[in-house]
Amino acid sequence: TFALRRREGWAFVPWWGSFSKDQPSLARKLSERWVRHFLSHSDLCLAYGTRAAGELRRLGVAAEAIRCVPNAVPDGEPGPTNGRPHRPMRFLYVGQLIERKGIAELLEAFSQLPAGELYVAGDGPLRPLVARAVGGGRVTYVGHVDRAALQRLYSESDVLVLPSRYEVWGLVINEALQHGLAVIATEAVGAVDDLVFDGRNGYVTPTGDVEALRDVLASRSAECAALAADCYGTVLGAPLLGVAPVHAIESLA
Numbered sequence: 001t002f003a004l005r006r007r008e009g010w011a012f013v014p015w016w017g018s019f020s021k022d023q024p025s026l027a028r029k030l031s032e033r034w035v036r037h038f039l040s041h042s043d044l045c046l047a048y049g050t051r052a053a054g055e056l057r058r059l060g061v062a063a064e065a066i067r068c069v070p071n072a073v074p075d076g077e078p079g080p081t082n083g084r085p086h087r088p089m090r091f092l093y094v095g096q097l098i099e100r101k102g103i104a105e106l107l108e109a110f111s112q113l114p115a116g117e118l119y120v121a122g123d124g125p126l127r128p129l130v131a132r133a134v135g136g137g138r139v140t141y142v143g144h145v146d147r148a149a150l151q152r153l154y155s156e157s158d159v160l161v162l163p164s165r166y167e168v169w170g171l172v173i174n175e176a177l178q179h180g181l182a183v184i185a186t187e188a189v190g191a192v193d194d195l196v197f198d199g200r201n202g203y204v205t206p207t208g209d210v211e212a213l214r215d216v217l218a219s220r221s222a223e224c225a226a227l228a229a230d231c232y233g234t235v236l237g238a239p240l241l242g243v244a245p246v247h248a249i250e251s252l253a
Contacts, residue, residue: 017048017168019055050193092157097124102163109214154179
């Protein structure tokens with residue numbers, strides 16, 4: 001491939017979003033030498049965000065060969081939000097129902113709150129776990145939804161919760177902020193370094209810590225909802241947030 005690049009005049013420009021886990025898998029350890037070689041011999045590396053850029057530097061890519069091009073979503077169509085904050089508070093989870101997404105931790109933390117409503121959108125093997133929580137009366141499972149229904153959910157909620165154990169970026173954070181929601185997410189979500197600011201548009205909690213998540217949901221939710229009106233501006237003000245990678249490449253031509 002590298003020989004073809006020289007012959008054909010190709011440019012290698014990977015768009016990188018991954019970052020190291022505390023306990024990397026054996027496959028990741030074994031592949032790192034090849035990954036380092038590939039990245040360090042690329043013409044330019046695009047990073048999903050601040051965390052991915054740091055990982056590229058760790059893997060041997062020179063700082064001047066990295067461009068930060070945050071992951072982005074199309075412009076949404078925010079609906080009316082004059083019902084915020086709702087009483088009781090409305091929390092929203094959007095994503096696959098799998099272990100990596102931390103849905104079990106969210107349901108456990110939410111079950112310990114004295115009040116509030118939780119809407120869960122998505123599907124996956126942990127759907128039975130969500131179904132059991134629905135029996136308590138405060139959790140609503142809406143299943144997999146289309147774009148129009150998802151935008152309505154954003155508009156009718158107060159706080160997005162993304163409790164992932166590992167998340168390369170987390171586009172639902174972009175979408176939620178675009179719709180004026182506050183965000184509570186874990187440290188394992190790549191987007192929090194660039195989009196979530198404690199006490200400003202949300203809060204970041206330790207990964208896998210049910211007690212910490214419960215405490216933030218209980219004590220900071222009203223504050224988050226009060227700040228939600230400022231969240232839309234946070235997204236629009238983020239540099240390069242809506243710039244597609246191809247534009248970044250063309251700008252270097």
